[in-house]
Amino acid sequence: MRCELRPATPGDVPAINAIERGAFPCPWPEYAFYRELENDLSTLKVLTVDGEVVGYYDLWVCANEAHLLNVAVADRERRRGYGTKLMEDVIAEAKHSRCVRIVLEVRPGNEAAIKIYEKLGFKKVTHRLRYYSDGEDADVMVKSLREP
Ligand SMILES: CC(C)(COP(=O)(O)OP(=O)(O)OC[C@H]1O[C@@H](n2cnc3c(N)ncnc32)[C@H](O)[C@@H]1OP(=O)(O)O)[C@@H](O)C(=O)NCCC(=O)NCCS
Numbered sequence: 001m002r003c004e005l006r007p008a009t010p011g012d013v014p015a016i017n018a019i020e021r022g023a024f025p026c027p028w029p030e031y032a033f034y035r036e037l038e039n040d041l042s043t044l045k046v047l048t049v050d051g052e053v054v055g056y057y058d059l060w061v062c063a064n065e066a067h068l069l070n071v072a073v074a075d076r077e078r079r080r081g082y083g084t085k086l087m088e089d090v091i092a093e094a095k096h097s098r099c100v101r102i103v104l105e106v107r108p109g110n111e112a113a114i115k116i117y118e119k120l121g122f123k124k125v126t127h128r129l130r131y132y133s134d135g136e137d138a139d140v141m142v143k144s145l146r147e148p
Helices: 010-023 030-038 082-096 111-119
Strands: 003-007 042-049 052-062 065-073 101-106 123-128 138-144
Touching: 003 082, 010 030, 010 042, 010 052, 010 065, 030 042, 042 082, 052 082, 065 082, 082 101, 082 111, 101 111, 111 138
Parallel strands: 065 101
Antiparallel strands: 003 042, 042 052, 052 065, 101 138, 123 138
C-alpha cells in the first residue's frame, strides 16, 4: 500500500468532488475546486493510496494566518488515520508558510472532526451564528503555531 500526499491537479477534481458530495450537507460545486487550483492563496492537496484519491484538504494562507476551508476523507476510507495524516500536513504547511495560527470552522455536532482537531491542539475560541448556507452555526477553532 503506497500513500502519497501531493498537490492536487485538475485531473484530481472529479475524485475530490465525489468525496465532497459524500462528506458535506452543503457541498461545494465542482467548479469551485478548479477555481481553487488557480487561486494563489490556496493549497489544495490530495492523499492517495495506491494512486486512488482517498482524501483532500484546502488551506488558504493569508498573510501570517492559515485558514482551513475543507478537509475530507472518502466515506469508505474513514477511521484508518487518513484524516489525521491530512491534518498533520495542514499544520506542516502552515508552519512552512510561517503562519502564527490556523483557523477553521466546524459544525458543533461534527464529533469526528472535533476529536481530530482537539487531538492536534486546536481549541474552540468562538462561535459564528448561521455560518453555513443551511443556517447552522459554526464553532471556530484555532491552533496557535507560536512557540510557548
Ligand atoms: C473528519 C474526517 C476527515 C476524519 O477522517 P478519518 O480518516 O476518519 O480520521 P482518522 O481515521 O484519522 O481518525 C482520527 C481520530 O478521530 C476520531 N474520530 C474519527 N472519526 C470518528 C467518528 N466517526 N466518531 C468519533 N470519533 C471519530 C477518533 O478519535 C479517531 O481516532 P481512532 O480511530 O484511533 O479512534 C472524516 O470523518 C470526514 O471526512 N468527515 C466528513 C467531512 C468533515 O466533516 N470534515 C471536517 C469539516 S470541519
